[in-house]
Amino acid sequence: MARKKTQSFDDQKEVILQGAAELFARRGYLGASMNDVAQACGLSKASLYHYYRDKDDLLANIAEAHVARLAELVKSVQGDASIAPADRLDVLITRFLTEYADAQNSHRVLTEDVKFLPPVARERILQLERVVVNGFAHAIGVQRPDLAEAGLHKAVAMLLFGMLNWMFTWMRPDGALNYVTIAPLVRDLFFRGLGGIQIPSLAKPPVPRER
Amino acid sequence: MARKKTQSFDDQKEVILQGAAELFARRGYLGASMNDVAQACGLSKASLYHYYRDKDDLLANIAEAHVARLAELVKSVQGDASIAPADRLDVLITRFLTEYADAQNSHRVLTEDVKFLPPVARERILQLERVVVNGFAHAIGVQRPDLAEAGLHKAVAMLLFGMLNWMFTWMRPDGALNYVTIAPLVRDLFFRGLGGIQIPSLAKPPVPRER
DNA sequence: CCTACCGATCGGTAGG
DNA sequence: CCTACCGATCGGTAGG
Numbered sequence: 001m002a003r004k005k006t007q008s009f010d011d012q013k014e015v016i017l018q019g020a021a022e023l024f025a026r027r028g029y030l031g032a033s034m035n036d037v038a039q040a041c042g043l044s045k046a047s048l049y050h051y052y053r054d055k056d057d058l059l060a061n062i063a064e065a066h067v068a069r070l071a072e073l074v075k076s077v078q079g080d081a082s083i084a085p086a087d088r089l090d091v092l093i094t095r096f097l098t099e100y101a102d103a104q105n106s107h108r109v110l111t112e113d114v115k116f117l118p119p120v121a122r123e124r125i126l127q128l129e130r131v132v133v134n135g136f137a138h139a140i141g142v143q144r145p146d147l148a149e150a151g152l153h154k155a156v157a158m159l160l161f162g163m164l165n166w167m168f169t170w171m172r173p174d175g176a177l178n179y180v181t182i183a184p185l186v187r188d189l190f191f192r193g194l195g196g197i198q199i200p201s202l203a204k205p206p207v208p209r210e211r
Numbered sequence: 212m213a214r215k216k217t218q219s220f221d222d223q224k225e226v227i228l229q230g231a232a233e234l235f236a237r238r239g240y241l242g243a244s245m246n247d248v249a250q251a252c253g254l255s256k257a258s259l260y261h262y263y264r265d266k267d268d269l270l271a272n273i274a275e276a277h278v279a280r281l282a283e284l285v286k287s288v289q290g291d292a293s294i295a296p297a298d299r300l301d302v303l304i305t306r307f308l309t310e311y312a313d314a315q316n317s318h319r320v321l322t323e324d325v326k327f328l329p330p331v332a333r334e335r336i337l338q339l340e341r342v343v344v345n346g347f348a349h350a351i352g353v354q355r356p357d358l359a360e361a362g363l364h365k366a367v368a369m370l371l372f373g374m375l376n377w378m379f380t381w382m383r384p385d386g387a388l389n390y391v392t393i394a395p396l397v398r399d400l401f402f403r404g405l406g407g408i409q410i411p412s413l414a415k416p417p418v419p420r421e422r
Numbered sequence: 423c424c425t426a427c428c429g430a431t432c433g434g435t436a437g438g
Numbered sequence: 439c440c441t442a443c444c445g446a447t448c449g450g451t452a453g454g
Contacts, residue, residue: 196403
């Protein structure tokens, strides 16, 4: 009895989270009101506040649950002895795109709305994002140790994230090209491209540039 | 006298546009109020409405002016006989990053806030964006005609735009790596990577996939 | 005294 | 170019 109650409480929280993510993704965090969220979830606004303290709490939970899954994914690949270090980047790209395909609303909220969170909650999420970026940067450094030595592996990781995260702005999930079928293209492009990057002579102003 | 009036009217419009772009970029379109904009520009909210009809008008002007410059840039490269077709993509990447460096606020507004415009104004801007994307896609098709035949040149163009547009989320303009110094990395990565893309067998369900 | 919720409305602020 | 406001709607909370 008490068990069933707790069960449905957590279930209801999850339903609300999904509904809110869908609305925040479509209209933006500030563009979706708590009344909108409540209506989409089939309950009153007052009931909504029974499950989440305030609007920020809703946003923080959506973003943190998603980025925590991504960070967990990075750690599981790093800790998987059956994956050779040289294969990690390849596996990471594929697994991330698969994860993205199932979490489009949450990912959009993570990339567009975290800036509206108060500093403490925002910082907690940025910390998890750093874990993810560092995981990719490290895997890139395995492929190109010279890039890591030049301090460019994180920048290159961000270029890769650009390709992945920008997909939300142009890709139709039900098209011929979706988050899963595009994975080979991204891997082909990025892996081959990684070999083409020349280390520029940055931060050495005395050296004249040759053309 | 009347001349001076008109002159300062347009000047004031431009000052307001820059101030609004800065606020919209930092707090988001819905997060920045018209009072905020007025205060940032050193005038009252009522005065603001003397120069722009409403808040959407401000947003539309920021986005359209920026994307029109980008579309113009594409056309100028396409129409420049001194640039060989095979060099167009290279030139486009460099020129776009230079343009981005000077229009960071406007670009952030274009990529994040256009969704808040009413359909008619939004569609006018999306139309200009299509000109830009088609310009890049065509230049990619020159490098890899088989990609264009497979209908993948636009998707690959969007992957490139992902790298470029995502920079706004992570790059510090005053860092060692800025919009200009990163250009060689992006070009190295993308040009080499372009040669690595294999055409997947999409949209041909009868053909069994070989592993 | 708890939970899960409701209709109604709070103080403030938005765009205009 | 300003002060003084409006209809509406915001996020959040009251009593029951």
